[in-house]
Amino acid sequence: MTNGLRPIAAVAVSNDAPDRANARASRAVIDLQTRRFSEKGLQDAILELVSRKQTDRATKLLIDSLPAMYESNVNSKEKLNNLLFLARAIQNGGGSKHGHVKLRAKVKSLAGFVKDLPLPEGGFIELGCGAHDPLGLSFYFFLNGLTPACGVDLLPPRTDNFSAVSMYEILANVKMFPGRYTWPGHKPHEILTALRGIDVAAFERGDFWGGVEAMDGKVRLISEDVLTCDLVPGSIALFTSFAVLEHVTDIDAIFRRSHELMAPGGIAYHFNDLADHRSYRGDDQFGPLSFLTDEVAPPNMNRLRAPQITAAALAAGFEVITDQRITTDLPAALKARLVSPFAAMADEDVAVIKQHLVLRKPS
Template sequence: MTDKSQSSPAAPITEAGFRADLDALLASGKNEPALTHLITELPRLLGTNKINRKEKLKHLTFAGRMLQGAGLGKYGPQKLERKATNLARVVKRHGLRSRRTFVDLGCGAHEPLGLATYFYVNGFEKAFGSDFMPVSDAAYAALSMADILTDMYIFPETYMMDGTDLDSYLARIKNFDLGALKRGDLDAGLARVAHNVEFKCCDIVEAGIEPGSVSFLISYAVFEHVMDIPGVTKHIYDLMEPGGLGFHYIDLADHRAYRHDGDYNEFSFLTEEDCAPNLNRLRASEQVAAFKAAGFEILENKPKQKPIPEETHKRYLPRFAAMSDVDQSAHAMRLVIRKPL
C-alpha cells in the first residue's frame, strides 16, 4: 500500500528548462517568483549528473544580473540610476548654490558610496556616505562600484547632470582604480579619491563634516528611525550652507508590513501602545514641523496615501485617531527643503 503522505519526487530539471522558466517569469513581470525560482531550482539543477560547472557560473552571474535589472537587487547601476535620476530632477527644479559637499545620510551598508560617486563625478568637491552600519561586504560593494563606474563611462548621457562638463566627468571616473574594484578591493579602488569620496561609519553628528559646507543632503528611509528629531534636524541645518538643498524620502509605514507572513499592514503600529523600538511613528505633518522648527524652508511636501484597512482604522490609538486624514493614511512622503539664505 502506497504511503500517500509522502510527496512525489519532483520532476527532473534541465539547464534549458531552468533558463526558459526564469526568462518567462521575468518577461511577464513576475520578478519575485523569478527570484524564488533562482533560489529553489538552481540547487536542484546542480544535483544533476550532467550539469556543466561553467554553465552553473553563467546561471549565477547572468540570472542575478537580470534580477538586478528587474529592481530586486541592492547593488549596481540599476538601483543608482533610479535614485540619481530622481535627485537630478529635484536639483533641476530648485537649483544648487554650489557643488561643494554632498551627503547621503543613512547611505546603507550594502552599497554606501553609489550616490556619493555619482555626485562627485558630477562636480562636487566632496561626497560622503554616512551610516551607523559598517559596509556589509566590501568585495561585493567594490564589484558593484566597478559596474556603476563602467556604466557611467559608457552612458554619460544617462548620468551627467545639467551643468556638468564632459571632460571633467570622464576624468573623475578615471580617478577610481577600476581594476582594483573589479578584484573586489574597495579600499584600493577608492584610494585615489579618498579625500573626495568617503564613507563615514558613525552618527551624522559625529561625522566631522564642516559646518556650513553641505550643498545637497539627502536621505532615503532614514527619518522614520530618528529618535532625536530636533537634535538631528538642527545638526543637519548647521551642516548646510545658506541656500543648501535637502531631499528626504521618509517611509511612514509599519516596517513589519514588508514581511511575507501577512500579519501586519502599513498602519498596524498606529494601533499599539508598544511597537518596534526603532520607529518613531511620526506622521507626515509632524515630520514637516520638525524640519520647519530647525529653520528649513519647505519646497515640496508630497505624502503618499493608501486606504486604511477598516479593522485597523477602528483600533487606532487616540493620538492617531485625532489626526487629519493625510496623517492617518500616509505611508510615505517626499520632502524637499532648503536652508534660507
C-alpha cells in the same frame, strides 16, 4: 498651502491578485515528460518574470531551484553560468541592492524633485547610505562636481568585496555611458574627466577601502553618527536620504544638524517610507498601518507621521519646497484601534505611507 508646496498626491494601495503565471513558471523548471530539471525552463521562467518586473519572485524561483539544479546532470560550469547570469538578469531588472540600475533609480527619484533647483557650491551627503553600495550616489555627485561627497551610515559595508566589485561595475558603466550619469548643467566629457581621478582598478581587485582612500577625502564613507561626525558646518550643497528618517530616534536633532552642515541655499531631499515595514514580508499578517495600533513600536521604527516630520524641518529653520504625500486606505476597523497619539490625528495624516520632502536652507 504655503512655501510653494506642490500638491499632496493621494493614491490607494491594494494587494496584488495571485499570480498564476508565476506558478506556471515554477512548474516549467521541471520537464513534464522526463520529470527532470529543465535548464531552459528555468532560464525562460526567470527571464519572463524579470521582463514583467517581478524580481522578488524571480529571485525566489532561482533559490528554490538550486537543489534540483545541483542534482541535475547539467555541466558544473553551466550551473555556474546559470547562477551568474540569471542573478545578473535579476539585478539588472532592479532586484538588487547593488549595481548601476539601483543607483540610477535613486538618481531618477531625486532628480524628479530637485533637478531644476539651483545648488550652491559645496559637497554632498547621503544620510543612511546603507551597507551594500554605500558610495554609489556619492561617486555620482563627485563626478558631477560636488565635493566632498560623503556617505554617512552607522554600519560599515556588509561585504567589502561585494561593494568594491559593484563600485567597479558602476564606474565601468559610467565610462561606457557617461550621458546616463550627468546631472543637469553637466556634460558627458566632464564626467569622463572626473572619472580619471578614481582608482577604478582598486575596486576591480575587490579592494573597497583602497579605492576610497585613493580619493584623498573627495569621496568619503563615514561610519559614524551624523550628529557627531567631523563634517564642516556650512559645507554641503545637497543633503539626501532614502527611507531613513522613519528610523531615527531624534528627528529634531537630525534636522538641526543637517541645517548646520548645509550651505546657505542648500537643498535637502528626503524620501520617507512611513508604512509598517513588516507589511513588506508578503505574508499578509501586517498591513501598511498595522503598527499604529500597537502600544509599542516595532524595533527601529519611530512611527512619525508626515506632518510631524515636516514640522521638525520647519522648526530647524528650513523652507519647505515640496511636501508630496501618498496615502493608503484607513479602514474603519483599524481606525477604531489606533493608539495615542495617532487616534487624535486627522485621517489624511495618519494614512500617509510615503513622503517626498524637499527643503531649502535660506540664503
